[in-house]
Every structure is written in C-alpha cells, then in structure tokens.
Amino acid sequence: MKFYSTNNKNLKVDLKEAVTQGLAPDNGLYMPEHIPVLPKEFFDTIHTKSFRDIAFIVAQNIIGDDVPADELRRIVDHTIQFDAPVVEVDDHAYALELFHGPTLAFKDFGARFMSQLLGYFAKEQSQEIIVLVATSGDTGSAVANGFLGVKGTKVIVLYPSGKVSEIQEKQFTTLGQNVIALEVDGTFDDCQRLVKQAFLDDVLRKKYFLTSANSINIARLIPQSFYYFYAYAQVKDKNKPVVISIPSGNFGNLTGGLLAQRMGLPIERFIATTNVNDVVPEYLKTEVFTPRPSRQTISNAMDVGNPSNFVRLLDLFDKDFARLSKDIVGYAFSDDETRAAMRHIYASTDYVMDPHGAIGYLGLIKYLEERGEDITGIFLETAHPAKFKEVVDETLSRPIDIPLPLQRFLEQPKKSIPMKSDFEGFKDFLLSTL
Structure with missing residues (x-):
C-alpha cells in the first residue's frame, strides 16, 4: 500500500516512510492511496469473530504486504489486550466504552499499535527515533505508556501547563526512562504548532529522526478504525441502521470511523x-x-481550535461539501449542558459519564430529537470518568472511586520541564538535550 500527502496526491511513500515521517515534507497528512472494501461475507459473519480477529483482517487489508502477516498479527494481539464493550445507557443510546486499556482512554489502541509498528521499523535502522507528541490530555498518557521502554525510541510530550487534569498529567510526567515531559506555557494549539514547526525545520530534520505520535500519524489512524467494526459486531443483531456520535477535538477518531465506513462498514x-x-x-x-x-472547558481533551485531521475529512470527500454534510452532522455543547447530561444519566441510570462521553451522548440525543429515526445509536465514551475526577465529583455531588492503575500514577512524583511557547526555545532545547 502506498500513502499520499493530502497536499499533493503525487507525493507517495510506503508505510514505513509514512509512519516514520509522521508528517509529509509538504506539511500534508498521509492517506492510503486505496481504501479496500471488505467483502459482504465479512460483515455477514462479523458478530462471530473476536475483536483481535476483526482488527487483524482490517489491518491486513489496509497495510497489505508492508508488514509480514505473523508480525502484524503480533502487533494486533499486543494492541487488543482489553475489551471495548457496547453498553446500553438509555433508550436507543449505547456507550462504546473505550477506556479499558492501561491508561483508561481510547488512545491506548492507537498508541499501542503505533509503538509496536514503529518499534518494528526501528530495528531496521541505527538512528534513534524521536517521537514528538502534543497533548491536551489523553494522547500524552497513552503514547508515553505505549512507547515506554520501546528500544530505539525516545518520546517528548508537550502539554499546556495547567490545562490538563492532575491524573492525566501524572500518567506521562512520572515515567522517566525514554519519556520526557515538556510543560508549555500556552494552549494545546501552541504545543501542536511547536511539533509541526519541528518537522519543517531543516536543522532538526537533518540532525534527528523525528516522527509524530499524534493522530496526524497514519499509524495512529488505522487502529482507530478497529473498534468501529467491533462495535457494529456487538449491535448487528438489532437489525437497525447504526448512527455513531463522536466527541471530537482533533478529529482523528471521526476520521478513523470514516475510514471504517469506506471499507464497507x-x-x-x-x-x-x-x-x-x-x-x-x-x-x-x-x-x-x-x-x-x-477555549478552555471541562472536556479539556477536546479544547482544539484548529483540528489537524480536518484536512483528512475534506480529502475523504474530495472537498465535496454536499457529500461530507450528508454523512456527518455536527453539534456543539456548553459546559453547563455537559454537566446537566452527566447528572441526568447518573440520576436515571446510575451510569457515570466523563465530560467527553457526555458531549457524545448529547449529540446523539439531539440527532434523535431532530430526525426521529428508529436507529441504534452509539456514542463514544473515550475516557474513564476518574481521569476527570474533580469535574465528575463536583458535577455529581459525590466522590467517584479511582481505579488502582490511576492511583499508582498519583503516588509518583511529577517530573516535567517548563517551556515557553516560542519555537526557538523549543528548538534550542532539542539541540542541547538530544
């Protein structure tokens, strides 16, 4: 499989180059040259397959021969070591729980897949791979933990100071080893800008082997399609059209869903x-x-003012707004509406939603109210509510329990390096440290 840049479809590379580069030289994002459509038989029997088997079939069709089948199977099996259950929350509303991984967030799927794929490619070269990742919360923890101890790699996490929860922060500032945390005086958009500028800087590109672990990297995008197939397998017997509501920040999750749809889902x-x-x-x-x-909100992982994956959305629809707006509808909600939804669901069903999942739920309910369709509605619960304990406790007027894996992080001392939001300072740090 070849992958092209969204800025130039004639600029094509193989999987290794797309993954190790992260961002194309022309500042575009990589997309598969061809999106294979899976056969009808696959969907007819999808409910009989395991999560791992579904993911392997999907990955093999996208990746092709770029990774040997036995190695790809190992990578998929390493990625899928926890469930992603669909749980009924309300009439016509089901939560796809994506927080059962090691850092209790959906990004565990993409980070674990990418770390193993990049580790596989790192064996073929002598130069250390430097992974740059900007985070508004969960990406940093998932990537840092996914790459922790992976030979031939070093991870640098940039995050906005004071704008992620304490639990999120502790998940990537307490690790050490091959993980460095930079606490940036700015917003997530500033962090993302610094990462992009680093990829375009001639001095840094010549001196270091840089790649990204944000959802701009195709290796993060591919595994984010896996759980859409698995969710469908769990509700297939309801024999109703399936609509999925996705709480969105950088829009990698939505792009993963659209990729699954193009493959026939x-x-x-x-x-x-x-x-x-x-x-x-x-x-x-x-x-x-x-x-x-x-703007800062209680759903901080979605505090993104210039989503990188928007160019992929446009690319998938050939910039045809009519087609795009037919497949995707969009809604936005305030913090007050988010809190009200969290309280409503907890009071009526005892189900505890995190602020991001609550926004996904609100979008699904608004769609149902406007369309009145008889559907199976799924919304993504992207993170465990304990990752946003302060917000959830205050909203529900009760303390929620912290799972043991998160408690262990909280007990460790924070280790981060303060950083201004100017690129020259960031560049100087890289040149003096790496």
Whole structure:
C-alpha cells in the first residue's frame, strides 16, 4: 500500500516512510492511496469473530504486504489486550466504552499499535527515533505508556501547563526512562504548532529522526478504525441502521470511523460533537472553516481550535461539501449542558459519564430529537470518568472511586520541564538535550 500527502496526491511513500515521517515534507497528512472494501461475507459473519480477529483482517487489508502477516498479527494481539464493550445507557443510546486499556482512554489502541509498528521499523535502522507528541490530555498518557521502554525510541510530550487534569498529567510526567515531559506555557494549539514547526525545520530534520505520535500519524489512524467494526459486531443483531456520535477535538477518531465506513462498514451517519470549540460543527452549517484559539472547558481533551485531521475529512470527500454534510452532522455543547447530561444519566441510570462521553451522548440525543429515526445509536465514551475526577465529583455531588492503575500514577512524583511557547526555545532545547 502506498500513502499520499493530502497536499499533493503525487507525493507517495510506503508505510514505513509514512509512519516514520509522521508528517509529509509538504506539511500534508498521509492517506492510503486505496481504501479496500471488505467483502459482504465479512460483515455477514462479523458478530462471530473476536475483536483481535476483526482488527487483524482490517489491518491486513489496509497495510497489505508492508508488514509480514505473523508480525502484524503480533502487533494486533499486543494492541487488543482489553475489551471495548457496547453498553446500553438509555433508550436507543449505547456507550462504546473505550477506556479499558492501561491508561483508561481510547488512545491506548492507537498508541499501542503505533509503538509496536514503529518499534518494528526501528530495528531496521541505527538512528534513534524521536517521537514528538502534543497533548491536551489523553494522547500524552497513552503514547508515553505505549512507547515506554520501546528500544530505539525516545518520546517528548508537550502539554499546556495547567490545562490538563492532575491524573492525566501524572500518567506521562512520572515515567522517566525514554519519556520526557515538556510543560508549555500556552494552549494545546501552541504545543501542536511547536511539533509541526519541528518537522519543517531543516536543522532538526537533518540532525534527528523525528516522527509524530499524534493522530496526524497514519499509524495512529488505522487502529482507530478497529473498534468501529467491533462495535457494529456487538449491535448487528438489532437489525437497525447504526448512527455513531463522536466527541471530537482533533478529529482523528471521526476520521478513523470514516475510514471504517469506506471499507464497507454500514454506518448510516456520524455525529461530530464538540464543546464550545466548534469550528467543525460551524463548518458543517456554513461551509466556512474558521480556525481560532481554543477555549478552555471541562472536556479539556477536546479544547482544539484548529483540528489537524480536518484536512483528512475534506480529502475523504474530495472537498465535496454536499457529500461530507450528508454523512456527518455536527453539534456543539456548553459546559453547563455537559454537566446537566452527566447528572441526568447518573440520576436515571446510575451510569457515570466523563465530560467527553457526555458531549457524545448529547449529540446523539439531539440527532434523535431532530430526525426521529428508529436507529441504534452509539456514542463514544473515550475516557474513564476518574481521569476527570474533580469535574465528575463536583458535577455529581459525590466522590467517584479511582481505579488502582490511576492511583499508582498519583503516588509518583511529577517530573516535567517548563517551556515557553516560542519555537526557538523549543528548538534550542532539542539541540542541547538530544
């Protein structure tokens, strides 16, 4: 399989180059040259297959011969070591729980897959691979833990100071070994800008082998399609159209769902739900994309004002707004609405949602109210509520328990390096440290 840049479809590379580069030289994002459509028989029997078997079939069709089958199977089996159950929460509303991995967030799937794939490619070269990752919360913890101890790699996590929860912060600032945490005086968008500038800097590109572990990397995107297939397998017997609501920040998760749909997964429609950082829902209403500085909310992992994967959304639809807006609808919700949804579901069902899942739930309910369709509605619960304990405790007026894996992180001392948001300072740090 070849992968092209969203800025130039004639710029094509193989999987190894796409994964190790992260970002194309022309600042574009890599996309598969061809998206294979899985046969009808696969979907007819999908409910009889295990999560690992489904993921392996999907990965093999996208990746092809770029990775030997036995090695790809090992990578998939390493990735899928925990469940992603669909849980009924309300009438027509099911939560796809993606927080059963080691850092209790959906990004465990992508980070574990990418770390093993990059580790496989790292064996073929002598130079250490430097993984740069900007995070608004869960990406940093998933990537840092996924790459921890992987030979031939070093991870540098950039995160906005004071804008991630304590639990999220502890998950990537307490590890040490091959993980360095940089606490940036700025926003997530500043962190993401620094990473992108590093990839485009001639001095850094010549001196170091840089790659990214954000969802701009195709190795993060591919495994994010796996759980959409598995979710469908769990609700297939309901024999109703399936609609999926996705709480969205950088829009990698939605892109993964669209990739699954292009491979033949029968998803009727996707609902892109955001907090007040609503540049994509606004675009879906006006056909005007206006990136702007992000605003801080209680759903901090979605505080993104210029989502990188938006260019992939446009690319998948050949920039045809009519087609895109037919498959995707968008809604945005305030912190007050988010808290109200969390309280409502807890009071009526005892189900505890995190702020991001609550926004996904709100989008699904609004869609049902507007369309009145008889569907199976799924919303993504992207992180365990304990990762946002302060917000959840205050909202529900009761303390929730912290799972043991998170307690262990909280007991460790934080180790981070303060960093200004200017690129020259970041560049100097890399040159003096690596």
